[in-house]
Amino acid sequence: MAVLTLLGGLRRFGRSQRRIGGTTVGEALREAQIPSRVLYREGRLNDDIEVLVNGRNIAFLAGLDTPLAADDRMAVFLHGARGFPGG
Amino acid sequence: MKGGWTGTVLRVNLTRGTVKKERLRETWAQAFVGGRGLGARYLWDEVDPTIDPFSPRNKLLFVTGPLTGTNASCGARYMVVTKGALTGTITTSNSGGHWGPELKYAGYDMIVVEGRAARPTYLWIHNDRVELRDAVHLWGKGVWDTEECIRAESGVPDCIVASIGPAGENRVRFAAIMNDLHRAAGRSGVGAVMGSKLLKAIAVRGTGAVRLADPRAFMTASWAMKAQLKKSAVTAEGLPTYGSEVLVNVINEHGALPTRNHQETVFERAEDISGETLTETRLVANKACFACTIACGRVTALPGDAANKFLVNTHPRNWRIAGEGPEYENAWAMGADCGIGDLDALIKANWLCNDLGMDPISFGATLAAVMELYEKGHLTTQQTGMPLTFGNAEALVAMAEKTAYRDGFGDVLAEGSKRVTARFGHPELFMGVRGQEFPAYDSRAIQGMGLGYATSNRGACHLKSYTVSPEILGIPKKMDPHSTEGKAEIAKIFQDITSAVDATGLCIFLTFGVGLEEMLPQLVAATGVRYTLDSLTKAGERIWNLERLWNERAGVGKGHDVLPKRITEEPIPSGPAAGLVNKLGDMLPEYYRLRGWSPQGEVTPKKRRELGLGSL
Numbered sequence: 036m037a038v039l040t041l042l043g044g045l046r047r048f049g050r051s052q053r054r055i056g057g058t059t060v061g062e063a064l065r066e067a068q069i070p071s072r073v074l075y076r077e078g079r080l081n082d083d084i085e086v087l088v089n090g091r092n093i094a095f096l097a098g099l100d101t102p103l104a105a106d107d108r109m110a111v112f113l114h115g116a117r118g119f120p121g122g
Numbered sequence: 123m124k125g126g127w128t129g130t131v132l133r134v135n136l137t138r139g140t141v142k143k144e145r146l147r148e149t150w151a152q153a154f155v156g157g158r159g160l161g162a163r164y165l166w167d168e169v170d171p172t173i174d175p176f177s178p179r180n181k182l183l184f185v186t187g188p189l190t191g192t193n194a195s196c197g198a199r200y201m202v203v204t205k206g207a208l209t210g211t212i213t214t215s216n217s218g219g220h221w222g223p224e225l226k227y228a229g230y231d232m233i234v235v236e237g238r239a240a241r242p243t244y245l246w247i248h249n250d251r252v253e254l255r256d257a258v259h260l261w262g263k264g265v266w267d268t269e270e271c272i273r274a275e276s277g278v279p280d281c282i283v284a285s286i287g288p289a290g291e292n293r294v295r296f297a298a299i300m301n302d303l304h305r306a307a308g309r310s311g312v313g314a315v316m317g318s319k320l321l322k323a324i325a326v327r328g329t330g331a332v333r334l335a336d337p338r339a340f341m342t343a344s345w346a347m348k349a350q351l352k353k354s355a356v357t358a359e360g361l362p363t364y365g366s367e368v369l370v371n372v373i374n375e376h377g378a379l380p381t382r383n384h385q386e387t388v389f390e391r392a393e394d395i396s397g398e399t400l401t402e403t404r405l406v407a408n409k410a411c412f413a414c415t416i417a418c419g420r421v422t423a424l425p426g427d428a429a430n431k432f433l434v435n436t437h438p439r440n441w442r443i444a445g446e447g448p449e450y451e452n453a454w455a456m457g458a459d460c461g462i463g464d465l466d467a468l469i470k471a472n473w474l475c476n477d478l479g480m481d482p483i484s485f486g487a488t489l490a491a492v493m494e495l496y497e498k499g500h501l502t503t504q505q506t507g508m509p510l511t512f513g514n515a516e517a518l519v520a521m522a523e524k525t526a527y528r529d530g531f532g533d534v535l536a537e538g539s540k541r542v543t544a545r546f547g548h549p550e551l552f553m554g555v556r557g558q559e560f561p562a563y564d565s566r567a568i569q570g571m572g573l574g575y576a577t578s579n580r581g582a583c584h585l586k587s588y589t590v591s592p593e594i595l596g597i598p599k600k601m602d603p604h605s606t607e608g609k610a611e612i613a614k615i616f617q618d619i620t621s622a623v624d625a626t627g628l629c630i631f632l633t634f635g636v637g638l639e640e641m642l643p644q645l646v647a648a649t650g651v652r653y654t655l656d657s658l659t660k661a662g663e664r665i666w667n668l669e670r671l672w673n674e675r676a677g678v679g680k681g682h683d684v685l686p687k688r689i690t691e692e693p694i695p696s697g698p699a700a701g702l703v704n705k706l707g708d709m710l711p712e713y714y715r716l717r718g719w720s721p722q723g724e725v726t727p728k729k730r731r732e733l734g735l736g737s738l
Contacts, residue, residue, distance in 0.1 A: 090698020110375040
């Protein structure tokens with residue numbers, strides 16, 4: 036099982052660190068007991084949510100299909116902003 | 123001038139003991155806006171870049187922006203502009219709180235401080251009444267006592283005080299100027315320059331207002347921006363709840379938290395010093411600067427025996443009350459970079475830095491470099507007076523106090539890590555650029571930050587080009603932190619836009635929630651000047667280039683865009699970013715090209731003309 040770490044405001048949804056099942060990031064997030072309205076918008080991962088697997092953002096891996104192996108570290112945090120200068 | 127600016131500059135000559143008022147140069151104000159930009163323009167005209175920072179010929183400028191003191195969210199900032207004591211570069215160091223707005227209400231856009239006083243002095247401003255007062259009785263006092271004394275003796279309890287502590291008096295090269303007890307113009311040694319002038323404080327009481335060119339349009343624009351800030355999870359929730367400290371765990375998870383003087387990038391005790399832990403165990407309340415709708419400030423307390431954990435000599439009464447901080451950068455510098463995971467030690471050292479008037483980033487990073495020197499056998503306990511091993515929390519607190527007073531080995535630390543590492547024969551252990559220590563992001567793991575550090579005009583700095591935003595937070599778009607692709611372009615854009623924001627008098631934290639185009643209507647309505655997104659961005663580029671030109675004349679321009687070998691040649695040993703170095707050499711030529719500079723990094727005559735700097 037992978038190790039899930041919740042950061043910042045997401046800690047309201049459970050212990051900050053725990054073991055979690057699932058062979059992909061998508062499966063693991065379903066087990067994480069974070070409300071889907073927080074995680075998803077129109078079926079896609081919300082822009083405000085960042086997911087790391089072993090320190091790499093899944094945006095640069097395989098997204099929600101990123102595989103998880105035993106003892107992989109998965110971290111999830113919420114940043115939620117719409118634009119740094121000019122953005 | 124229709125509004126925004128007051129139109130008046132206060133010129134104070136400490137050598138002659140004179141104060142006079144003069145008209146603000148209106149064309150400069152429009153071209154450089156205010157704050158950082160206007161200060162740079164005046165400095166260019168008035169200070170020889172080759173002088174020693176402690177020369178009486180150096181000047182110290184306190185500059186507000188046209189939105190400082192207005193109802194614009196976060197319109198609280200003032201900028202201190204001078205030749206930096208730590209770096210020898212132009213430095214622009216800004217602070218929030220209430221001091222900047224109070225100066226505007228007294229009727230002034232900026233203060234130019236010249237010369238050197240014959241004895242400790244402070245400047246008293248109460249609207250039109252401006253005078254230099256004796257400060258011999260204040261010399262030696264901490265910032266907190268100084269503010270209290272001036273309020274009591276002036277009979278004006280509502281005055282706002284900007285002052286230096288013992289660190290500034292003793293010319294600690296990273297001394298800060300403090301206001302509202304805990305707000306700091308922190309970096310590059312602006313407090314040391316103030317100390318060299320024997321200027322202890324500037325106390326201000328203003329009862330006027332900031333005129334607005336179009337009040338109705340201004341209020342409409344201001345409310346629109348406030349509404350936008352309430353929609354952002356960062357400015358409405360993240361920063362108020364956790365402060366900037368929330369980044370400790372985030373950056374550590376990315377393997378980008380510099381640890382033990384950048385020897386590693388994952389800190390095993392990050393959770394212990396994180397924003398989450400601070401909030402759960404030591405936070406009393408959050409706190410806002412003037413007109414701020416974010417309130418990221420951390421009011422902290424050390425309950426029970428925690429207050430007695432680390433004994434200090436300075437003002438013991440202060441250690442039983444609440445103080446402020448640490449913020450993310452401070453917690454990193456005195457924490458992970460020194461291998462220290464004791465949050466109470468960081469809180470106490472941070473309070474000490476605030477009261478004694480010292481930049482915790484450069485202090486912590488200098489101590490980290492010294493700890494590496496010590497652990498590698500280049501320093502002995504006989505020299506340092508105590509074991510300066512990584513993780514020694516007692517040493518952190520003790521050295522904060524000793525450094526401010528230049529007591530014992532603190533006298534060595536007070537020179538900053540570039541000078542300390544060179545003195546003991548290992549300049550390669552200095553982790554910074556242009557004499558200023560890195561902030562809290564390892565640029566091997568976040569490539570764009572390396573380019574931002576290397577080209578930062580005031581030395582290594584996170585505030586001038588915060589590419590952490592796209593590289594870690596995905597704002598405004600996700601960029602791979604391990605890749606150099608697109609980083610030259612984003613660094614240039616961020617530098618120019620940040621320069622513009624810094625000139626308005628607004629806080630840079632706004633930009634987590636709104637873009638420059640959303641700040642623009644307030645600036646137009648306040649000043650009556652028809653700025654556009656293009657012209658304001660161009661003003662930012664003008665400011666950046668002017669600072670660069672000033673540095674070229676000071677001898678710290680081209681050729682100084684370099685990172686330490688540890689960052690460009692020593693791969694990160696472990697963690698998520700293991701094996702990486704910063705590829706500055708891949709980014710720099712593209713950056714120079716995008717800037718329109720020569721391949722060697724010189725501002726070309728063509729670029730100067732394009733920006734209206736051709737006559738300089």
